[in-house]
Amino acid sequence: MTSTFKPVRKAVFPVAGLGTRLLPATKTMPKEMLTVIDRPLIQYAVDEAREAGIEQLIFVTGRGKSSLVDYFDQSYELEATMRGKGKDLSVLDASRADFGELISVRQQSPLGLGHAVWCARHVVGDEPFAVLLPDDLMAGSPGALRQMVDAYNRVGGNIVCAEEVAADKTASYGIVTPGRSDGTLTEVKGLVEKPKPEVAPSRLGVIGRYILQPEVMQVLDDQEPGAGGEIQLTDAMAKLIGNQPFHAVKVDAVRHDCGDRAGYVRATIALALGRDDLRDVVRDAVGAA
Ligand code: UTP
Numbered sequence: 001m002t003s004t005f006k007p008v009r010k011a012v013f014p015v016a017g018l019g020t021r022l023l024p025a026t027k028t029m030p031k032e033m034l035t036v037i038d039r040p041l042i043q044y045a046v047d048e049a050r051e052a053g054i055e056q057l058i059f060v061t062g063r064g065k066s067s068l069v070d071y072f073d074q075s076y077e078l079e080a081t082m083r084g085k086g087k088d089l090s091v092l093d094a095s096r097a098d099f100g101e102l103i104s105v106r107q108q109s110p111l112g113l114g115h116a117v118w119c120a121r122h123v124v125g126d127e128p129f130a131v132l133l134p135d136d137l138m139a140g141s142p143g144a145l146r147q148m149v150d151a152y153n154r155v156g157g158n159i160v161c162a163e164e165v166a167a168d169k170t171a172s173y174g175i176v177t178p179g180r181s182d183g184t185l186t187e188v189k190g191l192v193e194k195p196k197p198e199v200a201p202s203r204l205g206v207i208g209r210y211i212l213q214p215e216v217m218q219v220l221d222d223q224e225p226g227a228g229g230e231i232q233l234t235d236a237m238a239k240l241i242g243n244q245p246f247h248a249v250k251v252d253a254v255r256h257d258c259g260d261r262a263g264y265v266r267a268t269i270a271l272a273l274g275r276d277d278l279r280d281v282v283r284d285a286v287g288a289a
Pocket of ligand 1: 014015016017018019020021022031060107109110111112113115116133134135259
């Protein structure tokens with residue numbers, strides 16, 4: 001579909017968090033390298049971004065996170081050995097970045113998601129961009145970001161991915177003050193970070209996919225710490241409302257919050273049940289447990 005809006009070509013992957021909810025697994029390994037079946041979480045997010053037409057992957061990393069960048073490099077020794085043994089190398093295709101496709105910047109201190117996104121400002125430049133949080137694994141086809149880009153091509157501006165969250169869970173999300181809605185696309189009138197259920201403006205919670213206009217970086221230039229003492233992306237986005245179109249979109253995909261133990265286990269089981277080579281063995285194992 002042709003669109004009058006500037007295309008979304010760049011995606012920011014904030015991967016500098018500490019992943020404390022999954023300790024000790026994440027003590028020396030980045031949360032985003034945790035494996036669901038046969039690939040790390042970051043691979044699912046990168047595949048989703050590429051499918052949505054993203055040309056430049058921007059990783060915001062921190063100390064101990066270099067394996068995320070190495071993962072997308074060529075593994076010379078491995079490939080040479082596999083080639084020598086006549087093994088099929090196509091299994092590695094998606095894990096190789098094209099020359100110049102991947103850029104990484106450092107967030108020297110985990111000051112919050114808003115701060116992580118701001119660390120990518122010089123690479124993002126003057127273009128709309130996507131943000132993907134790899135610990136939200138979005139299972140769906142077409143992918144969640146593809147569906148969001150389709151919505152962006154119709155309405156432009158800023159778009160957050162959202163879903164109805166349980167009434168007692170609003171304090172875990174950025175929550176939307178909704179305006180007009182056509183069912184899947186809802187005008188965003190306000191955004192509140194982690195409100196208690198009694199003051200939440202709705203149950204429409206923002207999940208880990210965003211399409212943002214570059215002006216959010218200027219807002220983040222002066223953003224003060226908010227909830228939890230962190231520089232919150234939600235607070236910066238809220239300041240764009242009224243100046244630019246702002247919508248929440250519900251996508252046709254299942255979200256697995258892999259930043260949390262239960263969500264991570266559920267993701268593994270759900271994805272395995274979706275695969276012909278694993279379905280029977282997983283059903284048997286779960287049935288026997
Ligand atoms: P989370 O809220 O899941 O934080 O961040 P976390 O530190 O990774 O995990 P817990 O809560 O301690 O278990 C959401 C996303 O934002 C990134 C994380 O890497 C994750 O992808 N993030 C968060 C940063 O890159 N920098 C930060 O300062 C904070």
